[in-house]
Amino acid sequence: MSVFPVFPLSCAVQQYAWGKMGSSSEVAQLLASSDPLARISEDKPYAEPILSAGKMKGNGPAEKRGSGGSKEGEGSLGSSDPSEAPATTPGYFLVAAVIVVWRVWAGDSNELAEKLHLQAPQHYPDANHKPEMAIALTPFQGLCGFRPVEEIVTFLKKVPEFQFLVGDNAATQLKQSMNRDSQAVASALQNCFSHLMKSEKKVVVEQLNLLVKRISQQVAAGNNVEDIYGELLLQLHQQYPGDIGCFAIYFLNLLTLKPGEAMFLGANVPHAYLKGDCVECMACSDNTVRAGLTPKFIDVPTLCEMLNYTPSTSKDRIFLPTRSQEDPYLSIYDPPVPDFTIMKMEVPGSMTEYKVLALDSASILLMVHGTVTASTPTAQTTIHLQRGGVLFIGANESVSLKLTEPKDLLIFRACCLL
Structure with a gap:
């Protein structure tokens, strides 16, 4: 057991092109609030900080603040230790600030992840699947x-x-499938989507320009x-x-989440983040199979083959939380x-103290709003x-948060409840 079961983390911020610019980004605002030395550049995008309690692949891994890369705390993972769970817990945990648009993509299953990793490790660096969840902040x-x-x-x-891009035959098959079973629907949907995504670039550009001109008029x-x-x-x-990904809006559900609402993205579910701020958590994997709306590596054949073609309503895609009984x-x-x-x-600002429950799992706690001092029964110092x-909170550690000002707290905690 580490002698530092609870400690603050420093997190690198990714400046991907799809991030919001400067101080308009929730990520930049969080960075400026937590680090008095941080300087926000208004002409640069701020996309996401990467937070992790365990192993990382190098995408700006979080470190124990002031450690210079120390590994202290890795022994406090409890039953979520990498040797006992499918991934280091709680995987990636981050805040994403998105300005139109991210990418049309899907996370793979464990079986497909292993196959892709063996075939093309330069594009698929992990043999683990990549389910994820996004919870709206705005x-x-x-x-x-x-x-x-x-x-x-x-x-x-x-x-x-x-x-035109889908093609008359595929479109007719889809229309006829409405009166048939789910297998026929999935087959027809895959045929339509594949025809679209495999269209020649020149034809896609021509049709998209025609559509843009018509809509603009x-x-x-x-x-x-x-x-x-x-x-x-x-x-x-x-x-x-x-970009062919622009046509994805006609195939995929468009969701507008209210703050606190979420969408869960299981294996092989196509999705894209368009705009807004969210807290996101995902399994520890760098694999992404992309089809469009991105300057990164695109693998259309794999995506078309792997996707889950079961249709659903946008309402069914909203994931709601449950209230704790304790x-x-x-x-x-x-x-x-x-x-x-x-x-x-x-937590309402009228409270003076709040207890963060102990879990049989390592976890990461993120302060979105509020100011507190944190202490534990085993530590002599406050944070x-x-x-x-x-x-970072080690397994089986409880934390007491004392409010230092009468303002409401908004806190997110990522963990693994095996």
Whole structure:
């Protein structure tokens, strides 16, 4: 057992192109609040800090603050130790600040992850799967899972450019599948999506330009283009002109999450984050199979083969937490995978002290709002935490948070409840 079972973490911030610019980014604001020496550049994007309690692949791994890369604390992982669980717990835990757009992609299953890792380790560096969950901090927009077939068929009628790329035969097969079983629907949907995604680049650019021109003229004339997501398509095209991923809005559910609502992204579920701020947690894997809306490596054949083609409604894609029976301020997001669980704590500023329960798992605590001093029964010192602060908590350790000002607390905690 480490002699430092609870300690603050320092986290590197990724400046990916899809991040929000400067202080408009929640990530930049959290960084500035937690580090008085941080300087925010208004002309640079701030996308996400990477937080991890265990092994990392080098993407800005979190370190014990002041350790210079010390590994202290790794012995406090409890039953979530890498030798006893499918991934180091709680995997990646981060805040993402997204400005249109991220990428159309999917996380792989364990079986596919192993296969891809063996075949192309330069693109798929892990043999572990990559389920993930995003919890909205602000109104958050994303794409998740295939729409009901009826909705896709409606878009095929209203968007001739979309119909052209899908092809008449595939579109007809999809329409006919509505009166058949789920296997026929999945087969037809895969055929449609594959035809679109495997279209020649030149043809895609031509059709997308025609669609953009048509929508732009309708907008200029004051016509409503909501029925074909006109404004969203123009935004995507502006970010990634000529990209086939722009047509994904006609295949995938568009979700607008309220703060506190979440979407769970299981293996082989296509998705994209469009805009807003969220807290995200995922299994410890760097694998991503991408199809568009990204400058990174794209693997369309693998994506088309691996996806789950079971349609669902956008409502069915929203993941709601459960309230704790022990703690009235605690909400639990427990997805159907063993890799991670996320806890949200909303503590009123009228309280003077709040107890963070001990778990048989290492965990990471992130302060989104509020200022506290943290202490444990075994430590002689206290740790000051404010907005953006991050705390590693070893297995079976409880933490007392004393509020230093009468402001509400918003805290997220990533762990593994095996």
